[in-house]
Amino acid sequence: xxxxxxxxxxxxxxxxxxxxxxxxxxxxxxxxxxxxxxxxxxxxxxxxxxxxxxxxxxxxxxxxxxxxxxxxxxxxxxxxxxxxxxxxxxxxxxxxxxxxxxxxxxxxxxxxxxxxxxxxxxxxxxxxxxxxxxxxxxxxxxxxxxxxxxxxxxxxxxxxxxxxxxxxxxxxxxxxxxxxxxxxxxxxxxxxxxxxxxxxxxxxxxxxxxxxxxxxxxxxxxxxxxxxxxxxxxxxxxxxxxxxxxxxx
Amino acid sequence: xxxxxxxxxxxxxxxxxxxxxxxxxxxxxxxxxxxxxxxxxxxxxxxxxxxxxxxxxxxxxxxxxxxxxxxxxxxxxxxxxxxxxxxxxxxxxxxxxxxxxxxxxxxxxxxxxxxxxxxxxxxxxxxxxxxxxxxxxxxxxxxxxxxxxxxxxxxxxxxxxxxxxxxxxxxxxxxxxxxxxxxxxxxxxxxxxxxxxxxxxxxxxxxxxxxxxxxxxxxxxxxxxxxxxxxxxxxxxxxxxxxxxxxxxxxxxxxxxxxxxxxxxxxxxxxxxxxxxxxxxx
Numbered sequence: 148x149x150x151x152x153x154x155x156x157x158x159x160x161x162x163x164x165x166x167x168x169x170x171x172x173x174x175x176x177x178x179x180x181x182x183x184x185x186x187x188x189x190x191x192x193x194x195x196x197x198x199x200x201x202x203x204x205x206x207x208x209x210x211x212x213x214x215x216x217x218x219x220x221x222x223x224x225x226x227x228x229x230x231x232x233x234x235x236x237x238x239x240x241x242x243x244x245x246x247x248x249x250x251x252x253x254x255x256x257x258x259x260x261x262x263x264x265x266x267x268x269x270x271x272x273x274x275x276x277x278x279x280x281x282x283x284x285x286x287x288x289x290x291x292x293x294x295x296x297x298x299x300x301x302x303x304x305x306x307x308x309x310x311x312x313x314x315x316x317x318x319x320x321x322x323x324x325x326x327x328x329x330x331x332x333x334x335x336x337x338x339x340x341x342x343x344x345x346x347x348x349x350x351x352x353x354x355x356x357x358x359x360x361x362x363x364x365x366x367x368x369x370x371x372x373x374x375x376x377x378x379x380x381x382x383x384x385x386x387x388x389x390x391x392x393x394x395x396x
Numbered sequence: 397x398x399x400x401x402x403x404x405x406x407x408x409x410x411x412x413x414x415x416x417x418x419x420x421x422x423x424x425x426x427x428x429x430x431x432x433x434x435x436x437x438x439x440x441x442x443x444x445x446x447x448x449x450x451x452x453x454x455x456x457x458x459x460x461x462x463x464x465x466x467x468x469x470x471x472x473x474x475x476x477x478x479x480x481x482x483x484x485x486x487x488x489x490x491x492x493x494x495x496x497x498x499x500x501x502x503x504x505x506x507x508x509x510x511x512x513x514x515x516x517x518x519x520x521x522x523x524x525x526x527x528x529x530x531x532x533x534x535x536x537x538x539x540x541x542x543x544x545x546x547x548x549x550x551x552x553x554x555x556x557x558x559x560x561x562x563x564x565x566x567x568x569x570x571x572x573x574x575x576x577x578x579x580x581x582x583x584x585x586x587x588x589x590x591x592x593x594x595x596x597x598x599x600x601x602x603x604x605x606x607x608x609x610x611x612x613x614x615x616x617x618x619x620x621x622x623x624x625x626x627x628x629x630x631x632x633x634x635x636x637x638x639x640x641x642x643x644x645x646x647x648x649x650x651x652x653x654x655x656x657x658x659x660x661x662x663x664x665x666x667x668x669x670x671x672x673x674x675x676x677x678x
Contacts, residue, residue, distance in 0.1 A: 196566060203490070230568035240559045242578060253567040256577055302563075309567055 149174045149313060149343050150195060155209035157190060159202065164190045166367040167209070172313075172360070177335060177344045179358035179375065181351060182390070186364040188347045192315050194218070195345065196232045197225055213313075230257075233311035237318045239298035241290035241305070246273075246282055249290045249301055253309035272304040276334060296327035300334065314338065316346040320353065332357050351391055355379050363387045429652050436649030445615045450635060451642050455650050460617055461530075461625030462599055462657070465609065468534025468621070469541055469598045474591055476538070477545030484546070485553040486575050505543035509603040512540045517607040531621040533609025537598045544597075548590020552583040585672035589665045596661035600654060602629040612638070628654040 150172040157165040164187045172178045180188040190199065197218065199205045211218040218228065230253075241249045250269040251259070259265060269286070273279035278300045282293075290301055299319060306314065316335070320328040335344055335357055348354050354361055355375060362372040363386075371378060371387045382388045389395040440454055447453030488494040516536030526532040556579050564574040610630035618625040632650050635642045 198562065198566060201562070201565065226568045226570060228568075229566055234566040236559065236563065236566075238559065240557075240563050242560060242563070243582065252564075252577070253569070256564070256567065256569045256573045305563075306567065 148172065149214060150345075151212045152194075153210045153212070155191075155194065155211060156207065157187075157194065157199070158206045160204045164367050165194070168364075168369045170362055170369055170372050172343065172345055174343050175339055175341075176359040177339050177346060177357055178360045178362070179354035180345065180347045180362050180364060181349070181354045182364035183395075184349065187367040188364050189317055191364065192234075192317055192345060192347050195313065195315055196229050196234055197223075198234065200225070230309050231311055232313040232315060233306040233309065234315040234317065235299070235303055235306060235319045238322050239295050239302055241293070241298050241301050243289065243291055245287045246290050246293070246301060247286040250304050250308050252305055257309070268308045269304075272308040273301075275307050275338070276300040276304045277337075278304060294327075295323055296330060299323065299327075299331060303334070303338075311342065313343045313345065316344060318347055318349060321349070328353070363390060365390070426655075429648060429655055432644055432648035433650075433652030436643070436645030437652060441646075441649055442653065446613070447615075450613060450631075450639055451646070455626075455628070455631060455646075455653065457614060457617055458626040458628045458631040458650070459653060459657075461609075461611075461627040462629070462654070464530050464618065464625060465533050465537060465605065465627055466595050466599045468530055469537035470591075470595055472535055472538035473541045473545055473594075477542050477591075478549050478587060480542075481546045481549035481553065482575060482580075485550045486571065486579065501543045501546055504539075505547070507540075509540060509601055510606075512536055512604040513606050513608060515539075516604060521608055527622060528607070528609055528611075528624050529622045530609055530618055530625050533605045533625070533627075534621075536604045536608045537601060540601065540604050541594045541598050544594040545591050548594070549583070549587045552586025552590065553579055555586060556582045585668050589669045592661055592665040592668070596658045596665070599658055599661065600629055602633060605630060628657070 148171050152168050152170045155165055155168040156163065168191060180191060182188050193199045194211060195218065207219055216223065242252065247269055250272050251265045254265060254268055270279055273282060278297060290298065293301060320331050323331065332353065338344060358375045361375040361378040363370045363378065365386055371382060371384045378387060379391055382391060442454060442459065443456050444454035445456060484497065513536065516532055520526045520532035520535050521528055560578045561574055564578045605627055609625055611624040611626050612634060614624060614626050628650060632654065635647045635650060
């Protein structure tokens with residue numbers, strides 16, 4: 148177990164977006180969070196790297212334990228936390244820089260100046276997302292000229308270069324076509340050998356295809372959390388069944 | 397149906413007429429200045445000292461003076477304005493103090509330029525004892541330009557997509573690292589455009605330099621920042637109202653030089669903006 152929440156509550160001002168969420172994320176597995184729009188799945192994901200802090204008026208209670216450390220602690224070093232728990236966003240969002248500069252952004256920001264180190268890190272990260280062979284001669288081209296799928300891979304590579312342990316993915320395929328989606332899914336299955344992945348998706352088939360564990364959220368509550376096979380074959384809760392059979396959502 | 401069309405045509409004609417009316421004064425000013433000023437323009441006019449009580453010779457000291465003043469204003473106002481804008485846009489909490497500062501900036505922009513002149517006279521020339529000098533004039537122009545530079549910078553910073561910041565934070569960058577590596581580089585063209593436009597306006601300001609630096613007649617170049625200097629806008633005022641018998645050639649030649657300098661600055665600003673727009677894909 149790498150991340151464990153206990154009675155996690157979150158409020159945006161007066162609105163309670165997460166209610167008593169208890170969840171345990173296992174190492175080297177893909178954990179999917181599913182549920183209808185506004186159910187709190189993205190909010191939950193953004194608790195793990197404290198990205199909700201950027202929104203004014205957010206309050207949290209309960210506990211989120213990451214490798215023995217309390218994430219909700221005010222004293223926690225957000226920089227270290229975010230290096231260890233990285234995030235891939237819904238829309239591919241490379242910086243308007245070269246492919247190379249995108250990949251090494253995290254390293255540069257953290258003060259790495261050695262060209263050799265940067266080049267090796269770029270190759271390693273791009274190889275990990277199976278982009279290196281495609282782009283090794285185009286490292287200086289602007290990343291915005293890449294296809295959306297390549298851009299999303301590049302964003303994952305940019306994240307891998309800061310050597311995280313957990314990858315949070317917020318609907319990483321929603322801007323991609325089905326073929327590109329398939330490629331990114333294959334990549335995720337490859338990546339889980341080394342990383343722990345938590346993915347938010349509104350696409351139930353995607354959750355069923357790639358995840359090992361699956362949590363169903365509804366109106367801020369974690370209705371059910373179990374092995375993906377179990378969720379999709381014999382859900383314990385009637386509300387989960389309604390959702391996965393398409394009677395609701 | 398016919399009525400709708402007619403209203404539409406009338407509205408269209410009104411809008412078009414209003415737009416064309418804007419062009420007329422600009423065209424007239426430019427043409428007048430060109431026609432009357434070009435005959436007086438020569439290398440000698442630009443690069444020599446005034447003679448015979450400014451009725452002959454050139455306007456070199458005024459050109460140099462205005463250049464120094466613009467550079468001086470830039471040195472003081474650009475760092476201060478940009479740093480303040482970064483703080484307000486990226487760091488400042490939404491507090492009462494922040495709102496007070498924002499209100500102050502808006503009010504600063506609304507202060508008439510002659511008031512800046514008197515303020516500069518009181519603070520820099522007399523109280524800080526800089527005397528009537530390039531230093532005092534530059535500082536006065538800098539303060540007058542601050543609100544515009546701050547506003548332009550804030551707009552440029554605000555135009556950098558939120559997602560860039562989010563990604564940067566999510567990669568473990570601190571707020572300053574994010575500003576330094578992501579926000580600023582993408583805001584630089586906007587900041588430069590706004591800043592250059594403000595400096596071009598400062599070049600033409602008369603009231604703020606009136607009591608703080610401008611010399612009526614000083615047929616030598618300033619030696620230090622504590623020297624007075626001639627400046628083009630004030631020189632134009634002097635030539636047209638204070639010295640009898642100045643030829644139209646010299647009067648309009650001076651105007652043409654000032655308008656030309658401002659025009660060049662504006663073209664640079666427009667060029668930067670156009671270049672950036674082509675590159676910008678987000």
